[in-house]
Amino acid sequence: MRPFLTATLFVTAFTGFAFAGDPVNLLVDTKSKTEELLPAVAEQPLPLAPVLSGKETLPEKAETAKAAGPDKVELAAIYYYAEQKAEARVQAEFRRLKRKYPAFEMPADLYMPAAAKAVDEKALWVLYEKGDITGAEAEMARRTAAIAGWKPSEDFSRKFARMKLRKSIEVATKARAWQAVAAAGSELDPATEKEPDLLWSYIDALAALKQTDRLAAVYRSMLFREPQNVLAKKDIITTIEKATRDFSPADVRAVVAHFSTDPVIAAGLGKVTEDLVRRNVADFNGDDSRKDALPTEEIAPLIEAARRDERPADMSLIGWYELKIGNPAEAGAWFRRALSAEANAEHAKGLYLALVKQDRQQEAFDVALAHRQALASDPVFLMNALAERFAKPETGAIDPAVMQAYSEAILANKSADHSEILAWYAYNSAQYEASRAWFTKSLGWKASEARVKGLALSMAQMGDRQGLIALYRAYGTQYPSIWDDIHLAKPGKGRKQRPKENASFIDRMEVGAVTPVEGNRVARDPAVATPQKATIDNGYLAAFKAKRYGDCLMALQSGALSADQALIKGWCLLGLKRASEARSAFSQALAGKGSTQADAAYGLTLVLLQAKLTDDALSVVNLYPMTESRKREVLSEIYWQKARSAFDAKNFQATLDALNARIAIAPEPGNLSQLRGWAHFNLGHLAEAREIFRRLDQHMDDPGVRRGVEATFGNVQGAPR
Template structure:
């Protein structure tokens, strides 16, 4: 029993001792009182933090700022100071002076209060992005001696935002030139140097870096930042074409971050290495969806003539690319300008439509209108041709709207459109009338298969390219009765072979009324019209009678070429580029058209773009025309 009593007594004593140790004793509080007595507020706060870690629940004694003998009591001011209650401090000072006009806060308190206010003012200005306010508030800082380095960093950032280069340079010089005991710790030096990558010339920064004697491990991230800056500057400078030094690129290729992948991708794409650029962008996109990397991947694939894959990228990143409607329109229009393939996804159509509306692009509205028309969506075609006309009038758009109204049977709308535009574009209705077969022509092309089978001599002449004999036999056959649609089709090809364009056109138009011969007749008529430089009429006929995809691309590529040539002759250089860009979506651009592109840029004042075109031509052709273009753009 006595042992149990003693045991309990020992446990109680231990618990009491443990409880006593949960509160710092006078010895441990001595440092706190010492720092407070000497006005070293930073050390007061640090010591209080240490005691709280050791003794959870510790509260700073209220009397630590009690004045020593002969000193005024400033404990109330220090309490307000610790709470950043500057209005309360002013009120307390006012109250004390009302009681004693000769009283003033101690120099120590006044100095520390000024610093506290400076930090608060700079921090508040930075939070509301008032960069000029940060610079103004920091007017009293001395970068050569400032102990609170983060305030100087705040000043540097604000100077960068406002373009105050002299302020930033002075701040950097003050921080980086300190020697001996005043030298910044290595960690603060590295942080300062990484900021300087943004603001100081690379050569100046490397000289400073060499003189600081930092360990190699600390220098590496700074060199990497410099490499990023150099690659980004190269990518943004259209005039620079030669690849950067391998040593610079190698810094980013080793364990690259996502931003490095993008930088490397744009560098390789610009310097003619789309295959490696593709890999950089694919890797970057694997880490997250991003508009710029999606653009880079699209352009990398397009540069490799992998248009279908490029279009797939645009379709996969519709939401991300919506912020750049011009890019999205150009990327998607390639598919909309190629009728006859699989139906386009409704989401893609919506994205293309929204981009067109955002950019108010008449050219792309026209492309979408023809897509709707060729897909037999005549209501949509009418709406988009109308929108294109609202933004920019052109005869082909009036023609498209007229054809859409005819398909819809909207006689009132057709009459109103003709009344509005016949005086402006009189040829439009003449063209529509010519490409619509009359009842007499449709009757004349009724099938007479027995007669066609009975006399096939003209067909043998056509296959042997004896075009004159082919025409003569068809003329003799016609004296016995109307020719079949098949015979009219062969007559058209034979006349075209003889370069008799008017006769070829009439024969092809006669064959348009038969469903079986219509596709070949449309193709033949379009080629005939294009050979006669009747560009708008050729476009109208392929708009009215859709072609197979391959033929459609061939005909439209020639249409855009003729438009580009005509626009150049009329000094309409922006229209030259519009036509060439539309053609490029259908077929590769041959050197002669690239020459036209270069000179169109030149006449528009786009010297950099023009020079880039001529330099690319010179790399492949080394001809005099490209050399003349390079010489002209150098002036």
């Protein structure tokens, strides 16, 4: 996240000059002299208060230049007097040289033994040239121990220290150890440093650590130097290019305007101007709160650049912009050009959505199919793009390549919903072995009544009596209303059995045999009567099964309702989104027995959870029976709601308690793990929070996770939105 500035970052520093007029105008005032302006700029205070500490400041600016010192000839006398131990003459000579050269200091080796002075440093310089810091330090330690009073020359010490500083910055930057980079970079003087690449690393560290005050000061010191220390023009350009990452477009434009009087720099900053436009459009595209189209003058430079340079990224950026402001035809044209220049998932997604917005579904499907390999990187998108064709098999035969792409996306994403869609497609195409396999996968990922029924129908068509018995034992109580529709395929000649007295439900299903048919239905044997239960009470059960909820309620209007009827009424009301009435019906149905009471309890908890009445839902779970799978489903939602509510109330320990209760019964998805990380963070458990966000960052590309990583590793306060 870039620093937010309430005023132009670079420009606000110019207020207080001895010039009249607005500071922005001052930057472009051709009457003022750059030599007069720059020294004043360098002395301005920071525009922002420090982020982490009010004591954060940059080192004092070093002297711009040192006066020339004495040469070896002029120093000969003071060395001679020192060797003679004539201290009075040493001091007199020192005062003379000091008057002549104010910066002169007593030589460090003045009283060093002659043996130490005579030591050759050639070996040290060889190690220095090799960049062997460890070897040079070892050699200096050896000499210090072996030669009394020995010290490396001032020249070597200065250059060796510089080499160590550069090495430490380079190594830490490569490792993204920003605290270490910032610590080493603080030894640099941004107003005089002659190696700007070190300052750029320092800038990267300050940006990563969100130290906006120091970041602004470093940029300002680099760009607005005194004439004798000014950066090379190419380095000024590079520095401003980096500033586009860290500051608002308005801030950067002010600096670009200031340097525009230099033709070389102005030419080099042309790319910066275009990047500012790109960033402005990208920010608009990513901000859901912004709906109105940008002014023409803001979008026009990007359109011109896209037509001139044919950059696919620019075309795509304009495409997303046009799509957002409601021009899908324009968006589609840009995405098609981008896709022709560079076939990737981003451009294919854009073109697909632009075509869908124009109700050109077949063309959209063709785009998804043609670019299925690229879209495989986003299996959710690919599944949704291909799903409609499988949900409507009457549109024609499906290419095996499409089938493979869809199935691979389903497996990659473990999508129960799309697995069910593919299973029904296979069933309706009389591919019962395939439908059985996909219904089994879908049911394994998430149970539902439709998936159990689909699997049972597939088994029935395959004549798998034992499989049906096992499935009924597993789900018969949980989904009691589907089994009347399940009949085994007719057995071979001579194998039809007569019903036994007191036969089980599954045995009776074998008697009600059917002949497999193509299409999406299973035809009953005409000799088998429809169960009486489906026709009583004016057909309310049949209406419910057909999802004709209004007809169901009409059939249940007269007379007092039994617990079973109240249960069906509750489900119909819930299907019509009449939650308060459904709550009353389910409450009445709790008076029933066995599966009726369990189903009523389940329905009532769903209604209560929709209304965020978490404690009431928990009471129902504790008071009434419920199947284990439903109980896990309901408790998972209850503990999630409790965790979110506690977090919103800033009760972070209660948040963790609820999440711990939930994870004991169900896997924890990424969004809940993020909530756990922020709860630890706000409780001061930095190590736990850091580990959670680090682990999430390895598996998720999510803005919330990135904020968590920045907050925990950068020690910056933050919280999810």
